[in-house]
Amino acid sequence: MADLEELYREIILDHYRSPRNRGELTGEAALRAEGFNPLCGDEILVTLHVDDGTVTDIKISGQGCSISQSSASLMSAAVKGKPVAEVRKTIETFKTLMTVHEAQLEDAGDAPEPEPVDLRTLGELAALQGVVKFPMRIKCATLGWNTLAQALDDASL
Amino acid sequence: MTDTSPLDVTAVRRDFPLLSRESHGRRISYLDTAASSLPPHAVVEAMDHYYETTHANVHRGVYETAEEATRLFESARTTIGRFLGAPDPAREIVFTRNTTESINLLARTWGEQHLGEDDAVVLTLMEHHANIVPWQMLAERTGVELRFLGLDDQLRLDLSNLDELLDGAKLLSVTAMSNVLGTVNAIGPLAAAAHAAGALIHVDGAQAALHLPHDVAALDIDFLSLSGHKMLGPTGIGVLWGRAELLADLPPFLGGGGMILDVRTDRFIPADAPQRFEAGTPPIAEAVGLAEAVRYISGLGVETIHAHESMLTTYALDRLEAAFGDGITIYGPPAGPDRGGVISFELGDVHAHDIAQILDSVGVCVRPGHHCAKPLMRHLGVQAAARASFGPYSGHDDVDALVAGLQQATTVFL
CATH class of the missing domain: 3.40.640.10 (Type I PLP-dependent aspartate aminotransferase-like (Major domain))
Incomplete structure (x- = not known):
């Protein structure tokens, strides 16, 4: 139960109930990418504006569980107004937070321990660290992030 | 409420060693037979x-x-x-x-x-x-x-x-x-x-x-x-x-x-x-x-298993409806001879993944998702449903654990 409370922290439930930056940016200037989680059918659409190397606006739409939706909402709040280079770094940091524990759970044997993530650099996003105790939910938490990375990749940013 | 089953579930369960383990400190309620059934010791x-x-x-x-x-x-x-x-x-x-x-x-x-x-x-x-x-x-x-x-x-x-x-x-x-x-x-x-x-x-x-x-x-x-x-x-x-x-x-x-x-x-x-x-x-x-x-x-007899699961399905449908009324949407025909022991549902706005996660914390095993039937899910207009399914080892206590777990899920999310 303690693990469950850590998974469904109040901040996560808050972002699930009241998702930030909900919607879709249209028009040719908007970058967009769609993500799917084939295991559970979660779908997400990330649209964003990048001007002069800065993410000036981002909107999230789609459907999914509390973890995928709140993670995408937290992500949108974390990257809006940030330079692309910093956004890229945050994506990497967040994904490392999710994979560090994945490696530990999979009995990685003698594999070197990855560098621990400094949670202070993640701000509110650190609320999602409880997810790593539930390996099946990691894909939910990373869906929005992978989709954002895809949108940036597609635009060669 | 509890009809007499043609199967002695307590005796049947003794044949399935996995059911004697605990999950998260609770008696395990295995309600995922539609995904994979448990093997008896004899197998x-x-x-x-x-x-x-x-x-x-x-x-x-x-x-x-x-x-x-x-x-x-x-x-x-x-x-x-x-x-x-x-x-x-x-x-x-x-x-x-x-x-x-x-x-x-x-x-x-x-x-x-x-x-x-x-x-x-x-x-x-x-x-x-x-x-x-x-x-x-x-x-x-x-x-x-x-x-x-x-x-x-x-x-x-x-x-x-x-x-x-x-x-x-x-x-x-x-x-x-x-x-x-x-x-x-x-x-x-x-x-x-x-x-x-x-x-x-x-x-x-x-x-x-x-x-x-x-x-x-x-x-x-x-x-x-x-x-x-x-x-x-x-x-x-x-x-x-x-x-x-x-x-x-x-x-x-x-x-x-x-x-x-x-x-x-x-x-x-x-x-x-x-x-x-x-x-x-x-x-x-x-x-x-x-x-x-x-x-x-x-x-055990296939017809006996069917009769047992049919009775359990009727019990589960009644209990879910009594507990959640309009708050639950159950997909499938009403209880009867052409309704097998599979119950897929949506519970208010709680996503199936979250339902399954909370049920897991109380030892109840159900399956969330599209159940490898996406054309059907599209027809139903459902992105993901939670599914409980029965086997010969399933009993009224499993249904009761399911309902109690779902009540807990609604308190977390509503």
């Missing part, structure tokens, strides 16, 4: 015994254990064939890996041999991906047309245009029981309609095998696919049953050892069915285990 013991006393490759060695292994493997074929009412098990039971492989085998052999762009296969909207994608792959190769039988408003098959869809079709491929809705399809009349239209019928029996009587001869069907692990047996083994005269005419599926009569550098001669379709070393221990599973099911 595990039969496989252990085989490996520890008999194991050898089959159809090759002449030493004593090899002869015994071959005899066990072939007698498993007979046991399983008799369970299905097959007239000639030795020629009609093909061992595969699972239902998915059985249907791929059928599509790749019979389908490629008989279906071209002027032909059609009729499927239904309630099929599992295993009974859709192999036919779509075949359609990409051959141009065969796929037609889908729809559903009525109680989520049974809508038979109003069956004859129209069967007109010009060469195959009707249909599940005996939906793995999402629990709908039990009346196979006999479907077989009669298919045959009247000059088509054959294949039945996906994966979901029904543990819960409903099968008699391929009485139902007058042509092909049947099954998975061992959905009928108290091990993973890694499935069955394709086909009428002997149909299997006899089919080309081979996978090539290799065991499926040939002769091989030269420039050609090969395939063996007769069923060996023609069993390239490579077959799942021998799994066949032994599956035969034991079939004996166990027969010992």
